[in-house]
Amino acid sequence: xxxxxxxxxxxxxxxxxxxxxxxxxxxxxxxxxxxxxxxxxxxxxxxxxxxxxxxxxxxxxxxxxxxxxxxxxxxxxxxxxxxxxxxxxxxxxxxxxxxxxxxxxxxxxxxx
Amino acid sequence: xxxxxxxxxxxxxxxxxxxxxxxxxxxxxxxxxxxxxxxxxxxxxxxxxxxxxxxxxxxxxxxxxxxxxxxxxxxxxxxxxxxxxxxxxxxxxxxxxxxxxxxxxxxxxxx
Numbered sequence: 001x002x003x004x005x006x007x008x009x010x011x012x013x014x015x016x017x018x019x020x021x022x023x024x025x026x027x028x029x030x031x032x033x034x035x036x037x038x039x040x041x042x043x044x045x046x047x048x049x050x051x052x053x054x055x056x057x058x059x060x061x062x063x064x065x066x067x068x069x070x071x072x073x074x075x076x077x078x079x080x081x082x083x084x085x086x087x088x089x090x091x092x093x094x095x096x097x098x099x100x101x102x103x104x105x106x107x108x109x110x111x112x
Numbered sequence: 113x114x115x116x117x118x119x120x121x122x123x124x125x126x127x128x129x130x131x132x133x134x135x136x137x138x139x140x141x142x143x144x145x146x147x148x149x150x151x152x153x154x155x156x157x158x159x160x161x162x163x164x165x166x167x168x169x170x171x172x173x174x175x176x177x178x179x180x181x182x183x184x185x186x187x188x189x190x191x192x193x194x195x196x197x198x199x200x201x202x203x204x205x206x207x208x209x210x211x212x213x214x215x216x217x218x219x220x221x222x223x
């Protein structure tokens with residue numbers, strides 16, 4: 001079974017801090033994704049990566065950046081955290097086009 | 113306009129009362145339609161992928177079907193452990209593996 005591991009289940013940070021969310025997958029998947037999930041808005045794609053050091057903006061990239069230095073690891077960076085970035089963050093990976101995405105259990109991030 | 117619309121938003125069933133969840137989509141070319149189950153505080157868990165109209169997939173009490181405009185997730189004789197949020201997502205041709213998700217349907221099954 002594919003395992004996608006997110007480094008923290010819960011995280012509390014202050015406004016203005018630089019925040020790092022880490023995600024690791026163990027199935028040699030090409031593609032990795034970062035989403036945020038908010039009540040009434042569903043899952044929204046922030047960034048995704050289709051290869052090492054390759055990244056592409058999703059639907060809501062503002063205020064975020066990403067890093068993929070190794071195939072198995074994909075990091076989401078909040079450059080200067082703001083309260084409207086309080087959310088559930090989900091990481092996913094997939095083999096490629098037409099293949100299902102497999103999700104981690106999420107990081108619930110609170111920005112105070 | 114949303115590309116993926118799920119209905120109803122919430123559904124309450126009695127144990128054993130069969131029903132269907134709807135996912136309608138508007139994309140120019142469909143590469144695949146995906147169903148997920150999400151329990152509170154957890155990430156979505158993959159259930160099915162459907163690729164072409166007329167295709168059906170089954171797993172225990174769940175059966176997913178696909179037409180050119182919508183998909184149904186049929187739940188036969190549900191049990192309380194089927195209570196969860198069910199998410200539908202589509203991948204367009206040429207979308208570079210991106211999925212567009214609906215807002216989900218919250219299913220509650222009472223004993």
